[in-house]
Amino acid sequence: MKFSIVALAGLASAVSAASLPARFSLAADDNSPVLTDGQYAYIGNxxxxSTQKLILTSGTNGALTYLAKGAVPTAWQNLYIIEDSVSAISFTIPHSGAVPEHANTTGFGVNEQGLLTHGGKAWFAIDGYGDVPAKEVNWYGAHNSEYMAANLKVVDCATSEC
Structure with a gap:
């Protein structure tokens, strides 16, 4: 079976579109950086x-880890969501991989639009009401009209400043 160069280029582009960069940050719809306090992620400051820009490292199984600035290398934390719920995306405690019941730490990816996904779904949301300066980012795995979509754009640290 022969493949044309165009077909191979298309295949390579499809694979790279579905792969998270090794190290990346996230940006909100208004291009502001997503921040973290080491426990939760926020849009707005x-x-x-005490928050800092959220910079994540991707694993081969769709796992995402976070290491706070100035932390020892073994203090990495896993990002997790709780499926079938509307709850804050959260990080494990440093030096621990313990997660709550029904939490999922794998399956993160990026779609063709460059948005962070879990299980192929870009179902992230923020509380749509109130005047708080920082809105907590949630996984929107169940219906709740209080929340509005929050697109999380993947920003590759190899090509952009992190």
Whole structure:
């Protein structure tokens, strides 16, 4: 079976579109960086909280890890969601892989639009009401009209400043 160069280029492009970069940050719809306090992710900045830009490292099984600035290398944390719920995307405690019941730490990816996904779904949301300066990012795995979609754009640290 022969493949044309065009077919091979298309295949390579499809594979790269579905693969997360090795190291990346996330940006909200308004291109502001997604921040973290080491436990949760936020869109917007609340100066009363100690936050920093969320920079993630991807694993081969769709796992995402976070290491806070200045932390020892073994203090990495896993990102997890709780499927079939509307709940904050969260990080494990440093030095621990323990997650709550029904939590999932694998299956993260990126879609053709460059948005972070889980299981192929870009179902991230924020509380749509209130004037808080920082909105907590949630996994929207169940219906709740209080929340509105939050697109999380993947920003490759190899090609952009992280």
């Amino acid at each position: 609340d100066t009363s909280k």
